Amino acid sequence: MLATQQIESAIEDGLTKKRILFVDDEPNFLNGIRRMLRTYRDDWHMDFAGGVDEAVAMAENGAYDTIVSDVNMPMKSGLDLLEILRNREQTRNVPIIILTGNAESDLKRRALDIGATDLLNKPVAQDDLVARLRSVLRLKAYQDQILHQNETLERRVRERTVDLERARRDIIWRLAKAGEFRDEETGDHVIRVACCSRALAQELSMPPDEIQSIFLTSPLHDVGKIGIPDRILLKNGALTEDERAIMQRHCVIGASILQAQPKRISAFLDESSDYADDGKVQESDRLRDTAIQIIMTHHEKWDGSGYPNSIAGDAIPISGQIVAVADVYDAMRSERPYKRAFTVPETLDHMRPGRGSHFSPRVFDAFINIVSTFEEVRERFAQ
Numbered sequence: 466m467l468a469t470q471q472i473e474s475a476i477e478d479g480l481t482k483k484r485i486l487f488v489d490d491e492p493n494f495l496n497g498i499r500r501m502l503r504t505y506r507d508d509w510h511m512d513f514a515g516g517v518d519e520a521v522a523m524a525e526n527g528a529y530d531t532i533v534s535d536v537n538m539p540m541k542s543g544l545d546l547l548e549i550l551r552n553r554e555q556t557r558n559v560p561i562i563i564l565t566g567n568a569e570s571d572l573k574r575r576a577l578d579i580g581a582t583d584l585l586n587k588p589v590a591q592d593d594l595v596a597r598l599r600s601v602l603r604l605k606a607y608q609d610q611i612l613h614q615n616e617t618l619e620r621r622v623r624e625r626t627v628d629l630e631r632a633r634r635d636i637i638w639r640l641a642k643a644g645e646f647r648d649e650e651t652g653d654h655v656i657r658v659a660c661c662s663r664a665l666a667q668e669l670s671m672p673p674d675e676i677q678s679i680f681l682t683s684p685l686h687d688v689g690k691i692g693i694p695d696r697i698l699l700k701n702g703a704l705t706e707d708e709r710a711i712m713q714r715h716c717v718i719g720a721s722i723l724q725a726q727p728k729r730i731s732a733f734l735d736e737s738s739d740y741a742d743d744g745k746v747q748e749s750d751r752l753r754d755t756a757i758q759i760i761m762t763h764h765e766k767w768d769g770s771g772y773p774n775s776i777a778g779d780a781i782p783i784s785g786q787i788v789a790v791a792d793v794y795d796a797m798r799s800e801r802p803y804k805r806a807f808t809v810p811e812t813l814d815h816m817r818p819g820r821g822s823h824f825s826p827r828v829f830d831a832f833i834n835i836v837s838t839f840e841e842v843r844e845r846f847a848q
């Protein structure tokens with residue numbers, strides 16, 4: 466029977482009719498079975514194959530609930546059929562009943578060894594065959610049910626994971642926006658810093674999960690500006706030394722927002738959560754660590770003249786080194802109430818002397834390689 470015919474007849478039968486394939490090289494035997502099971506035609510859809518190759522082709526497309534095969538056939542035997550079907554994804558779990566002669570005990574053992582579901586003696590008595598088919602079909606129905614439940618569960622877990630991931634990203638972006646609201650910078654600045662930081666991390670061949678952490682958390686670099694008084698944050702003109710010192714506190718304030726919760730708060734959060742602890746908790750710890758690193762170090766400088774801790778060189782985490790470059794570039798290329806936007810050559814002229822003093826030489830060189838990517842990001846997320 467052609468594959469399409471088989472599929473069509475499967476659809477016609479609907480899902481209620483069980484599908485059985487009988488395999489034997491003797492047409493008389495198959496006709497006998499056909500006659501024997503005539504009264505079951507309403508419950509069972511029955512197909513017949515005259516050899517192993519034909520049976521394999523039919524089984525791959527036919528979605529049978531059970532296969533009944535003779536063992537002794539010319540060319541390929543029923544054991545060959547077993548072996549082939551057990552090694553193929555589509556037919557691995559189909560119950561297979563093997564028909565043997567009464568005395569063939571060795572063959573029976575081998576058949577069970579390579580995955581026969583059940584054995585039946587030839588010649589076949591109708592009662593025996595029907596009883597055996599019923600029990601094997603019941604087994605197959607349980608199997609299908611479990612498989613279906615597993616698939617449903619897996620799909621639900623996948624959907625829930627996507628939901629959680631989306632909620633987490635959403636919260637990060639909103640928190641970043643809260644920081645930017647108080648600043649002269651627009652929300653697009655943090656998106657550009659995130660995209661450019663990701664491009665830099667990729668150019669530096671960092672591991673994919675670290676690239677993703679930097680991308681997700683770099684928008685938070687200035688979240689601490691929430692805690693800076695308006696008179697300083699929005700002041701027109703240069704800041705006094707004291708005011709600058711207060712302004713520089715945005716790093717420490719930002720980090721304290723993200724720092725681990727005091728015990729009583731995390732206990733409260735655990736109580737109000739419906740979900741058990743899982744891998745996601747560890748992952749969110751990692752994200753929080755990266756966020757704190759970036760917030761604390763995006764104003765540090767390679768030569769140790771930055772703030773808040775005046776750390777130098779590779780004591781500055783790579784995430785902070787990266788965001789420092791992306792943040793300065795975007796600020797220079799953007800218009801502010803007190804300045805126009807610098808052109809690309811002006812910006813590069815201004816930043817170049819900072820290689821090895823303000824900026825990490827390695828990160829700066831990577832940045833020079835991908836200035837065009839930075840500009841594509843600016844075009845996509847224009848002010």
Ligand SMILES: [Fe+2]
Pocket residue numbers: 686687715763764
């Ligand atoms: Fe900052």
Ligand SMILES: [Fe+2]
Pocket residue numbers: 650654658686687792
């Ligand atoms: Fe910024």
